Amino acid sequence: MEESDLQACFQVRKDVFVGEQNVPEDLEYDTYDATAVHVLAVAADGTALGTGRLLHGADAAGKTGGDPAVGSLGRLAVSREARGLGVGAALVRAIEDEARALGLAAVDLHAQTHALGFYERLGYVAYGPEFPDAGMPHRAMRREIRPA
Numbered sequence: 001m002e003e004s005d006l007q008a009c010f011q012v013r014k015d016v017f018v019g020e021q022n023v024p025e026d027l028e029y030d031t032y033d034a035t036a037v038h039v040l041a042v043a044a045d046g047t048a049l050g051t052g053r054l055l056h057g058a059d060a061a062g063k064t065g066g067d068p069a070v071g072s073l074g075r076l077a078v079s080r081e082a083r084g085l086g087v088g089a090a091l092v093r094a095i096e097d098e099a100r101a102l103g104l105a106a107v108d109l110h111a112q113t114h115a116l117g118f119y120e121r122l123g124y125v126a127y128g129p130e131f132p133d134a135g136m137p138h139r140a141m142r143r144e145i146r147p148a
Helices: 003-020 059-064 087-101 113-121
Strands: 037-042 048-053 072-079 106-112 125-133 137-144
Touching: 003 037, 003 072, 003 087, 037 087, 037 125, 048 059, 048 087, 048 113, 059 106, 059 113, 072 087, 087 106, 087 113, 113 137
Parallel strands: 072 106
Antiparallel strands: 037 048, 048 072, 106 137, 125 137
């Protein structure tokens, strides 16, 4: 991914998580950004619509229970103007495609509880108790994917 695309990913995350949800900026960006697979959705005119990232290997282990065959989907954000257009679902599927290409068997994520229905419609199943992350309630979810 080119540096300009990565900056577009970070800007969408800043608008959504820092701007709308009041996540502290120092929590939003982390060392995983350097090694994650990032996806970016853009409009025909080049405007960034949404982003997400996939952690894999050792980076994902702390979020997935340590199974090296499970990737961790995170930082999924869609700009306010693009919500309801299917951008989020397309980003999730793109991340799953990347996970398959890496030979992963499943994708885990930590969903804000208000987004559980969105992920359930995409085949994710919640497990474990609710927990706080950046001051908001979350649940862990997982979807099995078949390697390519």
